[in-house]
Amino acid sequence: NAGVTQTPKFRVLKTGQSMTLLCAQDMNHEYMYWYRQDPGMGLRLIHYSVGEGTTAKGEVPDGYNVSRLKKQNFLLGLESAAPSQTSVYFCASRFRGSSYEQYFGPGTRLTVT
Amino acid sequence: AQSVAQPEDQVNVAEGNPLTVKCTYSVSGNPYLFWYVQYPNRGLQFLLKYITGDNLVKGSYGFEAEFNKSQTSFHLKKPSALVSDSALYFCAATGANNLFFGTGTRLTVIP
Numbered sequence: 001n002a003g004v005t006q007t008p009k010f011r012v013l014k015t016g017q018s019m020t021l022l023c024a025q026d027m028n029h030e031y032m033y034w035y036r037q038d039p040g041m042g043l044r045l046i047h048y049s050v051g052e053g054t055t056a057k058g059e060v061p062d063g064y065n066v067s068r069l070k071k072q073n074f075l076l077g078l079e080s081a082a083p084s085q086t087s088v089y090f091c092a093s094r095f096r097g098s099s100y101e102q103y104f105g106p107g108t109r110l111t112v113t
Numbered sequence: 114a115q116s117v118a119q120p121e122d123q124v125n126v127a128e129g130n131p132l133t134v135k136c137t138y139s140v141s142g143n144p145y146l147f148w149y150v151q152y153p154n155r156g157l158q159f160l161l162k163y164i165t166g167d168n169l170v171k172g173s174y175g176f177e178a179e180f181n182k183s184q185t186s187f188h189l190k191k192p193s194a195l196v197s198d199s200a201l202y203f204c205a206a207t208g209a210n211n212l213f214f215g216t217g218t219r220l221t222v223i224p
Binding site: 004031033035040041042043044045048050056058090092099100101102103104105106107 | 122145147149154155156157158159162164203207210211212214215216217
């Protein structure tokens, strides 16, 4: 099993450009998450999904959109990138159920100039 | 507001000495509690979790954590630190559908 994979690993955007980050998991997990990690702020939840076709806002959703058209994929979109969105983005997934243990991807480092 | 606090940004310990990384939480109900570790340029890796039962939880790589309900704490411990334990450690607590993460503690084990 590949677990949770993220593409791309690195990206540099200019202000105003758009892009989509892809997260894929092969563990048949129902729940998927997008976080951003910034120095001194830990991980903050952007959006999450509890199943195919459903999404919900997290702590810092502004400037991002998501889609979960297939159970194994969770896409994070930036429609008009801003320097404040320079960060490391992590995707995670887990089974629905009582464990709550999340499995993380390797991250995408995004720089917006 | 629900939150997880890691009061120390940095913890330094000599190799072979015991280590403690502190975590307190302010989350409603009886949350599950987690510790994750992050090595440079990698994603977070699960170390251990507390759900219920024994207050001392054992996890991967010789780590353990002590749950204290009255102090709402979940401190990470290891009896003898290794240089390879140097990493960024995150404490987390369950919310409705997600985890609340602390800001992380960078552990440096000095040879």
